[in-house]
Each structure stands twice: as C-alpha cells, then as structure tokens.
Amino acid sequence: MDASLQKRFAPLDYGIFSLLLAASLAIGLYHALAGGRQRTTQEFLMADRSMSCLPVSLSLIASFQSAVAIIGVPGEVYAHGTQYWFLGCSYFLGLLIPAHIFIPVLYRLRITSAYQYLELRFSRAVRICGTVTFIFQTVVYMGLCVYTPAFALNAVTGFEIWGAVLAIGLVCMIYTTIGGLKAVIWTDVFQTAVMFAGQLAVIVVGVQKTGGVMEVGRKVWEGNRIAGIDLNPDPTERHTFWTLGVGGVFLMLSLYGSNQSQVQRYLSAKSEREAVRSVYMVFPALQLSLALSCVMGLVMFARYCGEESPPLASSNRDAMVMYFVMDMLEGLPGLPGLFVACLFSAALSSISSSFNSLATVTMEDLIKPRFPAMTEARATLLSKGLAVFYGLLCLAMAFLTHLMGDSVLQVALKIFGMVGGPVLGLFCLGMFFPWANSTGALAGLGSALALVCWVGVGSIVTRVSGAKPLPPSCRAANTTFNLQGALWNITVSRPSGLQRFYSLSYMWYSAFSCLTVVFVGLFISFLSGPLKEEDVTPGTVYPCLGKLLCFLPERLKKKLCCVTPLGHSLSAPQKESEDRESPEAQTLLVEDETNV
Ligand SMILES: O=C(O)CCCC[C@@H]1SC[C@@H]2NC(=O)N[C@@H]21
Numbered sequence: 001m002d003a004s005l006q007k008r009f010a011p012l013d014y015g016i017f018s019l020l021l022a023a024s025l026a027i028g029l030y031h032a033l034a035g036g037r038q039r040t041t042q043e044f045l046m047a048d049r050s051m052s053c054l055p056v057s058l059s060l061i062a063s064f065q066s067a068v069a070i071i072g073v074p075g076e077v078y079a080h081g082t083q084y085w086f087l088g089c090s091y092f093l094g095l096l097i098p099a100h101i102f103i104p105v106l107y108r109l110r111i112t113s114a115y116q117y118l119e120l121r122f123s124r125a126v127r128i129c130g131t132v133t134f135i136f137q138t139v140v141y142m143g144l145c146v147y148t149p150a151f152a153l154n155a156v157t158g159f160e161i162w163g164a165v166l167a168i169g170l171v172c173m174i175y176t177t178i179g180g181l182k183a184v185i186w187t188d189v190f191q192t193a194v195m196f197a198g199q200l201a202v203i204v205v206g207v208q209k210t211g212g213v214m215e216v217g218r219k220v221w222e223g224n225r226i227a228g229i230d231l232n233p234d235p236t237e238r239h240t241f242w243t244l245g246v247g248g249v250f251l252m253l254s255l256y257g258s259n260q261s262q263v264q265r266y267l268s269a270k271s272e273r274e275a276v277r278s279v280y281m282v283f284p285a286l287q288l289s290l291a292l293s294c295v296m297g298l299v300m301f302a303r304y305c306g307e308e309s310p311p312l313a314s315s316n317r318d319a320m321v322m323y324f325v326m327d328m329l330e331g332l333p334g335l336p337g338l339f340v341a342c343l344f345s346a347a348l349s350s351i352s353s354s355f356n357s358l359a360t361v362t363m364e365d366l367i368k369p370r371f372p373a374m375t376e377a378r379a380t381l382l383s384k385g386l387a388v389f390y391g392l393l394c395l396a397m398a399f400l401t402h403l404m405g406d407s408v409l410q411v412a413l414k415i416f417g418m419v420g421g422p423v424l425g426l427f428c429l430g431m432f433f434p435w436a437n438s439t440g441a442l443a444g445l446g447s448a449l450a451l452v453c454w455v456g457v458g459s460i461v462t463r464v465s466g467a468k469p470l471p472p473s474c475r476a477a478n479t480t481f482n483l484q485g486a487l488w489n490i491t492v493s494r495p496s497g498l499q500r501f502y503s504l505s506y507m508w509y510s511a512f513s514c515l516t517v518v519f520v521g522l523f524i525s526f527l528s529g530p531l532k533e534e535d536v537t538p539g540t541v542y543p544c545l546g547k548l549l550c551f552l553p554e555r556l557k558k559k560l561c562c563v564t565p566l567g568h569s570l571s572a573p574q575k576e577s578e579d580r581e582s583p584e585a586q587t588l589l590v591e592d593e594t595n596v
C-alpha cells in the first residue's frame, strides 16, 4: 500500500500494546507459581474443576471471538449490510441446547476430553476419529487466528507480519505452557475486557468523526445497509434469516456443544449448575460483541460511502477495516495501541484455548490410553511439551492461511462447518438415537466429511463465493443511482447441477454435515444391527424421546426405547455436595481405565 496511506504508531501505542502482552504473561506466571503450581494434569488441563461461572463464561466467549470476528464482521457489514446480524437469532437455541442437553450428559460422565464420550457411547475407533477431526479443525483455526491480526497490521502500518506472528505465538505458548487452563481462563477474562474496550473506542470516535449518530444513521439507511428479514428459502442464498438463524444454530452447537475448547470449560466448572449458569451468561455478552462488530461496520460504511473511491477499496476487505480503525484513531495517542491490543487479545484468547484443548485431547485420547502406567509428573511434562509442539504447528499454519483467499470470517465459518459439523453429528447421533452403533457412527462421519469437504473445496475452486457486495455509495437515491441499483440486483444466471451444489451457502455446512452423519449413521446402524437399550452405556443417551413423548405410558415408552435418564434424573438440579459421579459412570470409568 502506498506510503501516503500508511499509518504510524505513537510511542504510547507501543507502550499500551506491550502492557497487554506483559499482563498476559504475568497472569500465566502467577498461575504457574500459585495454587498447585500446575503439577498434575487435573490442575494443568482441568483447573482442578474448581472454576466459577463468571471466568468460565468470559473464557467461553473469548475462545471463539478472535480477530477474525473483530475484523471480519465489520468488513462483512460494510460490504453486504446487516444481514449477518441475524446470526444473533441462533444464539438462543445455540446456547440453550448445550446448557440443557450437552452439559448434563457430558458433565455427569466426569470426563476430561469431550471425545471420551464417543468411546463410552460407541467405541474407541469413533473416539479416535472424533479427536483427530477436532485436532485438524483446531490447528487450521489457530493458524487463521494468528495470521489475521498480523496481516491486518502489516497491511496498514507496515508492522512486520512475522514479527507479530512470533509475538502472539511466543507469548501465548509461554503462559499457556506454564499456567495451564487456569492461566488460559484468567487471561481470557482480561483479554475479553480489552476486546470490548478496543471495539467501543473505535465506534465512539468513528461516530463522532462521521458527524454523529443521526448522520451515520441517515447514511447507512440511504446506503441500503440496514437489511430487513430475508425469508428467501433458497439454500444457495449466502445470508438469509434461514442460513443465519437456523444454520447458525448448528454452527453454535458444533462450537458450544461438541468442541473440546468449550466442553473443557464446562467441565472445569466447580458444579454442573455453575457450568449451565456460565452458558446463560455467555448469551448477553455474545449478543453485545455481535452488535459492536456490526455497528463498527456501519460506522465504517458511513465514513467512506460519500467518497468517490474509498481507500483500499480494491484490496482485501479485512485490510480496509484496519485502515478505517487507524484512520479514526490516528492523532489520539494510545487508542491505536488499544485497538491493536484488542486484536492481539482476541487472537491470544482463542489460540491459548486451542493450545490447551489440543494438549488435553492428545494426552487423554491418544497418549494415556497407550501408556496407562505413565506417572502424573511425566504426563504433566508431556502435556506442556505438547503445548509447545502445537504452538510451533500453529505458526506453520499461519503461512498457509493467506492462501485461502476469501474474507477470513468466511474461511473460519467454512472450516467450522466442514469439520465441526460432522463431529457435532457424532454427538447428536449418540445422544438422541439409542439404536445407533459405532459402525453407523464411523460410516456417518466418513460420508459427512467427504460430502461437506467436496462442497467446500468445490465452492473455493469454482469461486462461487456468493453474493456481490452492495454498491459502496450512500448518495441520496437519484435516477442514475436507481438504475445502477437495479443493475446490481440482476441475479446472475441461476447455477444448475454441480454448480448449484457448490453454491450451497457456507452457513448451511454445519447443518448439512451434522444431519448427514445422523441419517447415514442411523441407516447403517439399522443395516448392521441396531443397539438395544441394555447395550447402551448408561448416562450417554439423552432421553429426548422420553421427554417429548412424556404423555405416553411408561410401558410404551420403554418399548420405544426411550432409555431411562442419566444417573440422576436430568430434571433434578445437581446438588452441590452430592458426589457427581453416577454409579454406572463410576464403574464404567474404572473399566475404561483398565481395558486399555
Ligand atoms: O471470531 C472467530 O474466531 C471465529 C468467527 C466467529 C465464530 C462463531 S460465529 C458464532 C459465534 N459467535 C462468536 O462470537 N463466535 C462464534
């Protein structure tokens, strides 16, 4: 980008930014020296299952709110309008279902890795497949999280990309490796606060510099950026109420229901009730962060829509967001540093959660079952070594990220759909369908991954990445403009056949892959001999049929294989003092440890 547009940092900016990194390191160091000094895997990986709901909820938000959303969502709203905001409608079911179905089932099994559930319900093979799929998804996501802030910074300030990547990667590796899950959660709390502060600063200064709230409102209205509810049922339509509101529910379930990063936070809560409470506390904070990033996109539109050719309009939209921020905050020493601290906080909180959960599942699902006699000290040391290994892998992934094209937000959501969706399907198949067996689960997972990766790769290769950006102009609608508007609305010739398959909205990938696992899984299970109630491990099936058909007599419900609820009836709240382990799960876990 030409030097005239390049923005410079004041010394105070560097000061604030370094302060953030230092604070994160300090929190990590504190947890390395305080408490149990991270000498057991229970403390290093599970925070001694002692966390209360507030830090858990802030850590849940921070884990999947990275620079990808903080830069990607404003860019999305700037180019396409506020349709994306309807994603907030998916947060209701997307959080209620994890709170009242996934947590009760997973928490009472007292597991460490979410994928232990897959072995308890199906078989070790299914568990290994789930773990490997999760590892792949998380490594790619980490690369995206590291690269995004570094790329945006470099595009606008000339900040050396690999300097930023190393800064993020090293700081994160240090405090995650020495401080364990406690450090990750408490740094997430601090970093979430910095994230909100940074976004708020840009919005307040941006509105003030663009002529005030009324002026911004008028411009975004005339610029056709306020989207109404779009009930178009066409699944190839990129963002509609259905793709965001319904497809988004499956996306949220794949993150908050069956993703180790989030499940590990639920399991680190000191009681099931604390875990459920933390999910309820996530809801308002997620809505707020979605609102902040959408409003930031609107302010950015209002700021540049009057100009003939907005700066950087030609280049990557994510870089343009960073330019907008520096354009707004320049001349206010400290604020550019605050926003960069916000970006790095977003990245650090997501990457540290990923490091820690990768180390956890690798230990619990891939190493411990092979070496059951390993001493606690060696296991903890190995977990720390894994955190370093995954840190280096993440830096390598950052290289690959910039090959993916698209806006980083779209890439991230595609990955979650292509890889997170099938794993969600395994959990749904296991929890809601007692007849499903491990043959069906493996067949379902394989077919879903094949199908949804075919769609995903196809859409990238054939570049049917969906809607065109709206005209970037906010001048009052005059005749020529209307004509131009009309021209913009001509729909390209409707794709047919394979093209139509590739142009499936990426927001449907989670739902599509999840339902493929369920349908194929059930079909193969019935072909290969469905399980009976007594074959299913107690506590691994959620008796949703029993709840839905609660009006039926017990006899009939038994017949319909609505298996009896978990160790404790699901409706009874978990008493604090009562020992969490249901007798069946307890005996089971003993077997699990022995039959290695
Ligand atoms: O920001 C990221 O790191 C990934 C993109 C957002 C992931 C999803 S979108 C729905 C939910 N709300 C969030 O803030 N993050 C997740």
Ligand code: NA
Residues within 6 Å of the ligand: 061, 062, 063, 064, 065, 066, 067, 345, 346, 347, 348, 349, 350, 351
């Ligand atoms: Na984050």
